[in-house]
Amino acid sequence: MSQMTSARRRVNTRALTVTAMFSAVAFVLMFLEFSIPVVIPSFVKMDVSELPALLAAFGLGPVYGVVVCLVKNLLHLLVTTTGGAGELGNFLLGACFILPAGLIYHMHKSRKNAIIGALVGAVIMALMSIPLNYYITYPVYSNFMPIDAILGMYQELRPSTNSLLECLMIFNAPFTLAKGLIDAALCFLIYKPLSPIIHGRR
Structure with missing residues (x-):
């Protein structure tokens, strides 16, 4: 019994250590953001800070x-x-992406389920970006930049756009989906090399 308890403690300690490491990496990745002004206003940034969270979830x-x-x-x-x-x-938004991806994968651990989970999570995140941005993020941004100015930046890309909701549906949701897919692609590229660190194997 004591050996089992000791083994569980080692597993929990490793899991917490890896989680802390991934959290620190994710925090740093938040600063490595960049804009793609051709497809979306420059104040909306692309980053891959959900990548460490996806690695941890899997x-x-x-x-x-x-x-x-x-x-x-x-x-x-x-x-x-x-x-x-x-x-x-x-x-x-990160939770909307990571939670379903991790749940689907852990129902039956396989590469197929990992891909399905990542795709489902990316779609859910993209869909949820519309109400979350509409009711939470942009109302606060409007304190720093008037809604008319925000709409104007979208209208530079698509002059017929005339409402914030339309902007979020046409621009932000596809952008968020692409962001999730990029995170997923990077995850599949580096998960295997990092697996020994995550699982404590040599």
């Missing part, structure tokens, strides 16, 4: 992946310029 479990999303945004609150709204939106 390697350790969906809860650990969500914890990575939470911790990176709690750390980012120390340097926030959005009053916490950006971090809240980022966490909720």
